[in-house]
Amino acid sequence: MNTPYSFDHDAYAAALHERFGHLTDGEESGVTVKVAGRVMLLRTQGKLAFGTLRDSSGEIQLFALSAVAHEFEAFTKLHLGDWVGVEGEVVRTKRGELSVKVGFWQVLAEARQNFGDKWAGIADFDLRYRHREADLWANPETRISLTRRSQVLQSIRRNLWDQDFMEVETPMLNGIPTGAAARPFVTHHNALGAEFFLRIAPELWLKRLVVGGYERVFEMGRVFRNEGISPRHNPEFTMLELYVAYWDYENMMTLTEELCAKVAMDVLGTTEITYQGREFSFKTGWPRRSMAELASEAVGEDVSVHTPMDRLTKLLNDRDVKVHASWGAGRCLSELFEATAEADIWNPMFVTEHPLEISPLARGHRRDPLLTERFEAFATGRELANGFSELNDPDVQRARFEDQARLAAAGDDEAMQIDHDYIKALEWGLPPTAGLGIGIDRxxxxxxxxxxxxxxxxxxxxxxxxxx
RNA sequence: GCGCCUCUAGCUCAACGGCAGAGCAAUGGACUCUUAAUCCACAGGUUUCGGGUUCGAAUCCCGAGGGGCGCACCA
Known part of the structure; x- marks a missing residue:
């Protein structure tokens, strides 16, 4: 089929409703516009035809009269889903529907595939995910969800730019997978003859840029983790990481809650959110409570990284958690928190003071050497963000990496590897710095x-x- | 990776051991104000695939494949 290479489109459906909302039933505006989109519905009635045109902004009715429309017969034979460009006068029909009275029109592209039931849409998950292009037309909720995601990205970028952050990009192909505890995807570079890992986090690169003198940096991009797929996990997902020189984790918690509140305001116009039928608030001032405190509350007795191992082991065993031989009190406390309190945190909250044992890149706590100045933000029972005062002492970092290497040797396939380049970077001097990671998909x-x-x-x- | 559930026409769904059906879409036709238009007609299927049980299988059983939900891992 011969179709045009371009169409001189000059009007959107939503804008027409706004501009010509005042037209009364049967009134003609005298204004001619050129609209384009897909024909979603078509009703013919002898020498009349009504179509519903949908574009990216919304829908507008096409009103065709055999005496007026170009090639009226062909118009009545359009398929649902066909792209058309239509030139015509904006009118309101006798029955009150704002319409473009079809004059010249042309098919811009045919739809040879069906877009699903025009009422029920497409329900099959496999079809929806494999052919999102069809899902987007068949199910309006899909368009709304993906648009919201885009608005979240836009809001975050704008807010960070406004606070003088520089957006940067760091390598996705890494010689060593590091910056988080996760299994990587492995790939290969032919010319270098070298094994590469897709990044599991951009963390260490970003801190090297802070060493380089960029005091506020962020990167929002894809990371890859070779783990299970679930309603909350996709192997490639989008992570925001940002670093601020001279800050500690308390400052970073404040930024985190302010950023979430701003995003909610920008996208939804409110911080009061309904998630799966249940309310929560992104208003700032989230509670900040230590992991030990929350775990203690949940088990009904005081527990901390100083609690004897046999007691922690007993408490975990009572909850069907098996204690691995390599676990210390820190790991046990974290497991106890996850097994008890974590899933019940519905309203946004910062969980703080994570054990040093499970936080190899976080700076030791100024009041307790077994803890770190770390926080995780939880909401609706899931982790949303993770941040800390960054460990900036190269000798301590080397020792932490060595601890990780021992765990790896003991069979922990998510333990971090020693990154000598990163140690060297720290030897050039990382100022006091706080960092944050937010799972953008979440x-x-x-x-x-x-x-x-x-x-x-x-x-x-x-x-x-x-x-x- | 393990467990449970699921797969029927292009799409949404019936039939649940006894002749595979409907609506929408598609195809042909009627209709000068429709709104998921309506009406008439026509067409559409190795019931995901491969085995088995049975006189007879979309239906019961086994295996494979895709998907959903839990668990595990994690954000």
């Missing part, structure tokens, strides 16, 4: 009221279809 889920992470990822990771 945040987008809250903003878009999505129960599954796939609803806020345009093309989620799926199993490739294997030929039998």
């Amino acid at each position: 945040l987008a889920m809250l903003i878009a009221d999505a129960s599954n992470i796939r609803e806020v990822i345009a093309f989620p990771t799926l199993k490739p279809i294997r030929e039998p």
